[in-house]
Amino acid sequence: MPxxxxxxxxxxxxxxxxxRQSSGLVRDISPLSNAILNISFVSxxxxxFVATQAPYAFPGASPFWVTVICVGVCFLPVMLYxxxxxxxxxxxxxxxxxxxxLHPWVGFATNFNIVAWYVLVIAYFAYLLAPSALATAFVSIxxxxxxxxxxxxxxxxxxxxxxxFGIGAAALLFTAAMMSTSxxxxxxxxxxxxxxxxxxxxxxxxxxxxxDRGSFEDAxxxxxxxxxxxxxxxxxxxxxxxxxxxxxxxxxxxxxxFASFGYxxxxxxxxxxxxxxxxxxxxxxxxxxxxSGVVTAILMLLAGRTFGNDFLGSATYLNxxxxxxxxxxxxxGFFFYVSMLTSSTPVIVILNLxxxxxxxxxxxxxxxxxxxxxxxxxxxxxxxxxxxxVNPRTRSPLIATAIVLVxxxxxxxxxxxxxxxxxSLLYTAGLAELLTFIVVAIAGIVFPFRRKALYGSSAINRKxxxxxxxxxxxxxxxxxxxxxxxxxxxxxxxxxxESAGIRAVVIIAAIAVLxxxxxxxxxxxRGVDLGLAFRQLPPE
Amino acid sequence: MGLFGRKRSGGERTRIFFATDIHGSESCFRKWxxxxxVYDARVLVLGGDLTGKVLVPFVAEPEGYRAEIHGEVxxxxxxxxxxxxxxxxxxxxxxxxxxxxxxxxxxxxxxELSRIxxxxxxxxxxxxxxxxxxxxxxxxxxxxxxxxxxxxxxxxEVLRSSGIAAYAEDGPVELPGGYEMISVGFSTPxxxxxxxxxxxxxxxxxxxxxxxxxxxxxxxxxxxxxxxLESHLDQATKLDDxxxxxxxxxxxxxxxxxxxxxxxxxxRHQPLLGLHGHVHESPGSEKIGxxxxxxxxxxxxxxxxxxxxxxxxxxxxxxxxxxVQG
Numbered sequence: 128m129p130x131x132x133x134x135x136x137x138x139x140x141x142x143x144x145x146x147r148q149s150s151g152l153v154r155d156i157s158p159l160s161n162a163i164l165n166i167s168f169v170s171x172x173x174x175x176f177v178a179t180q181a182p183y184a185f186p187g188a189s190p191f192w193v194t195v196i197c198v199g200v201c202f203l204p205v206m207l208y209x210x211x212x213x214x215x216x217x218x219x220x221x222x223x224x225x226x227x228x229l230h231p232w233v234g235f236a237t238n239f240n241i242v243a244w245y246v247l248v249i250a251y252f253a254y255l256l257a258p259s260a261l262a263t264a265f266v267s268i269x270x271x272x273x274x275x276x277x278x279x280x281x282x283x284x285x286x287x288x289x290x291x292f293g294i295g296a297a298a299l300l301f302t303a304a305m306m307s308t309s310x311x312x313x314x315x316x317x318x319x320x321x322x323x324x325x326x327x328x329x330x331x332x333x334x335x336x337x338x339d340r341g342s343f344e345d346a347x348x349x350x351x352x353x354x355x356x357x358x359x360x361x362x363x364x365x366x367x368x369x370x371x372x373x374x375x376x377x378x379x380x381x382x383x384x385f386a387s388f389g390y391x392x393x394x395x396x397x398x399x400x401x402x403x404x405x406x407x408x409x410x411x412x413x414x415x416x417x418x419s420g421v422v423t424a425i426l427m428l429l430a431g432r433t434f435g436n437d438f439l440g441s442a443t444y445l446n447x448x449x450x451x452x453x454x455x456x457x458x459x460g461f462f463f464y465v466s467m468l469t470s471s472t473p474v475i476v477i478l479n480l481x482x483x484x485x486x487x488x489x490x491x492x493x494x495x496x497x498x499x500x501x502x503x504x505x506x507x508x509x510x511x512x513x514x515x516x517v518n519p520r521t522r523s524p525l526i527a528t529a530i531v532l533v534x535x536x537x538x539x540x541x542x543x544x545x546x547x548x549x550x551s552l553l554y555t556a557g558l559a560e561l562l563t564f565i566v567v568a569i570a571g572i573v574f575p576f577r578r579k580a581l582y583g584s585s586a587i588n589r590k591x592x593x594x595x596x597x598x599x600x601x602x603x604x605x606x607x608x609x610x611x612x613x614x615x616x617x618x619x620x621x622x623x624x625e626s627a628g629i630r631a632v633v634i635i636a637a638i639a640v641l642x643x644x645x646x647x648x649x650x651x652x653r654g655v656d657l658g659l660a661f662r663q664l665p666p667e
Numbered sequence: 668m669g670l671f672g673r674k675r676s677g678g679e680r681t682r683i684f685f686a687t688d689i690h691g692s693e694s695c696f697r698k699w700x701x702x703x704x705v706y707d708a709r710v711l712v713l714g715g716d717l718t719g720k721v722l723v724p725f726v727a728e729p730e731g732y733r734a735e736i737h738g739e740v741x742x743x744x745x746x747x748x749x750x751x752x753x754x755x756x757x758x759x760x761x762x763x764x765x766x767x768x769x770x771x772x773x774x775x776x777x778x779e780l781s782r783i784x785x786x787x788x789x790x791x792x793x794x795x796x797x798x799x800x801x802x803x804x805x806x807x808x809x810x811x812x813x814x815x816x817x818x819x820x821x822x823x824e825v826l827r828s829s830g831i832a833a834y835a836e837d838g839p840v841e842l843p844g845g846y847e848m849i850s851v852g853f854s855t856p857x858x859x860x861x862x863x864x865x866x867x868x869x870x871x872x873x874x875x876x877x878x879x880x881x882x883x884x885x886x887x888x889x890x891x892x893x894x895x896l897e898s899h900l901d902q903a904t905k906l907d908d909x910x911x912x913x914x915x916x917x918x919x920x921x922x923x924x925x926x927x928x929x930x931x932x933x934x935r936h937q938p939l940l941g942l943h944g945h946v947h948e949s950p951g952s953e954k955i956g957x958x959x960x961x962x963x964x965x966x967x968x969x970x971x972x973x974x975x976x977x978x979x980x981x982x983x984x985x986x987x988x989x990x991v992q993g
């Protein structure tokens with residue numbers, strides 16, 4: 128090949144840079160692809176579902192304002208992860224951010240903590256399929272199609288523990304099988320699930336837009352309830368809600384929305400394979416937050432108009448109290464009430480199948496994050512090498528996938544048959560995961576001082592109020608994370624501060640702290656020094 | 668070709684430090700040189716793709732120089748500021764070049780731009796070679812370098828000018844401990860049509876010609892820039908016709924971009940170790956038969972040197988390996 132090819136250079140005067148023809152110089156991902164990539168990590172249907180629980184837990188709280196304020200507050204943490212990705216584009220997630228900034232031991236413990244809780248979340252999503260997603264779907268279809276069989280199926284799934292475990296286990300096995308196939312096939316399946324799960328959002332928006340409060344009151348009656356009677360029954364039973372907006376309770380309810388929007392950062396774990404030349408990959412997380420927030424907020428606004436926030440709180444209260452005034456046969460929830468707005472069986476079927484997919488869509492994504500973490504730990508020799516072995520045909524990490532599958536199946540069995548304490552651990556997960564986020568925020572604060580050269584040569588080397596941008600954003604994020612941590616730790620209504628949950632937080636944190644030194648000693652005997660993995664080499 | 672006069676007694680551990688794809692990053696190069704001391708390595712191997720991709724001109728002004736860094740125009744008003752900015756550019760893996768104001772229009776002429784680029788690369792590489800000779804000196808450290816697919820073939824002469832470092836592609840290199848290493852820095856065709864690409868058949872022939880010179884391939888190290896096809900070491904994001912990454916709802920689409928010829932040579936000869944690079948985003952290790960193949964990946968753009976520490980022992984072959992980020 129002619130030597131001149133080596134320096135076939137192209138000028139780009141507008142940027143003041145001149146690039147030569149060489150491998151790796153790729154164009155940007157299209158904005159649409161980038162948006163889809165990132166929005167797929169924020170489950171809008173689940174954000175909607177959780178936000179509508181706010182009036183029950185905090186009477187007078189507005190799901191709309193909970194969404195809007197939480198999205199605003201989450202800008203700082205999302206910016207923190209975006210900035211970290213801008214400094215270390217390919218590094219991926221808190222494990223490397225913290226390891227490079229503070230110490231590999233801290234990085235591992237931080238990452239282990241969040242991954243251990245993610246596995247619980249995987250099991251919880253699998254569990255919810257039967258008693259929540261499918262039970263609601265069958266009851267809705269049964270009532271709409273006048274089918275007693277479907278209604279009975281719904282009731283069975285809401286109660287029968289065998290079915291709950293069986294369906295949850297099947298979902299976990301399906302996800303593990305997906306992860307064990309080639310990445311290409313896995314992504315194809317994920318794409319179908321992702322777009323399928325968004326159908327319920329579109330259908331909900333349309334039905335809410337064309338149905339007012341009167342239509343909904345009629346629908347409630349059709350399903351055997353009484354709108355005003357339910358409000359009165361809830362108040363008589365002790366529910367303190369009202370149709371008046373309560374700012375204090377709205378603020379207290381923010382952690383509910385944080386459970387969705389606070390996780391707009393997870394693409395920093397899985398989406399970092401592509402170094403984006405114009406850094407749009409970093410901004411994509413911000414756009415994912417904005418788009419998800421706007422869509423959710425619009426749905427909440429419409430829900431407040433059609434259902435009434437007081438009704439959402441009252442109905443959920445009656446459902447949890449097993450009050451006979453709650454006569455619907457399916458758990459109280461946003462999409463169930465939406466399905467009451469139409470008598471079209473096909474629409475109800477599509478809507479509810481889409482909601483089922485909304486529960487499923489979170490499984491592969493969370494599975495992917497956890498298996499990648501196991502893979503990274505093995506790669507750095509903290510776990511045995513075998514954990515990072517891949518299938519020669521599909522390139523998938525089978526052992527890491529099997530570990531996540533087995534642990535999540537055990538969790539699932541404990542959720543179904545264990546004490547209610549175990550189920551309450553899910554609420555504690557948010558609290559425990561904040562421990563990891565807090566360490567990441569601290570890493571952000573000190574990064575510009577501990578890794579001066581890396582920060583100095585990065586595109587985000589700017590100052591605000593005389594402090595490095597990353598430090599300022601880290602401080603802001605730390606304040607946000609501490610706010611949510613204190614909220615979850617002190618608000619009984621959020622269910623995160625049960626003593627069993629706190630014990631679990633301490634146990635998992637202790638395991639996270641202990642694994643690294645144990646692995647360090649084992650590796651040292653074999654001649655491998657784990658301390659070298661992230662040791663800085665002098666650049667002089 | 669022997670690298671060192673003095674060998675340690677048989678049975679001892681031979682520690683190799685391998686890094687690759689540093690693409691003009693001064694920071695990574697200096698870290699690689701310092702790795703011998705920090706990691707206690709007896710052999711330093713620098714894989715291909717040494718040259719950078721981006722030129723940052725510093726254009727003279729009445730009061731100093733002007734350049735553009737991270738999209739912002741910066742001004743150096745004195746020598747100290749100029750050196751600081753030039754150093755920053757080099758650490759980022761970019762080439763700095765000083766131009767008089769009347770030379771700036773040359774950058775818009777492709778031939779002139781190529782000439783300026785060539786010169787900047789050559790001068791940078793010559794500085795690196797001088798640094799190897801100065802820093803390693805008479806220390807008991809074996810050093811090898813080679814070009815990759817991204818490097819102008821004429822630059823091999825610059826690397827060969829070192830009094831310390833062997834140019835690894837010239838033939839089997841004898842490493843401390845009695846091991847041999849063969850090296851090929853070419854890759855299979857890429858979407859960018861880089862200067863040192865070969866067809867699978869040509870690459871196979873080149874590797875076989877080198878392997879035929881080995882005394883015992885089973886105790887050799889195969890330093891082949893391109894990773895084996897369909898391994899965990901060659902997974903890259905699929906690109907469309909316009910070199911855009913192809914993404915899906917669940918993430919970027921990954922495909923294998925390694926070489927079938929490299930895989931076949933490893934399967935046939937079963938060397939102790941395969942050292943690879945080329946695909947920055949696919950660090951990892953994989954056992955192909957009895958051979959441990961490693962791609963440490965590259966984060967040169969962040970100034971972070973990714974590398975592999977490999978301990979060889981006569982009885983056990985590869986005793987341990989570890990990928991590090993310095």
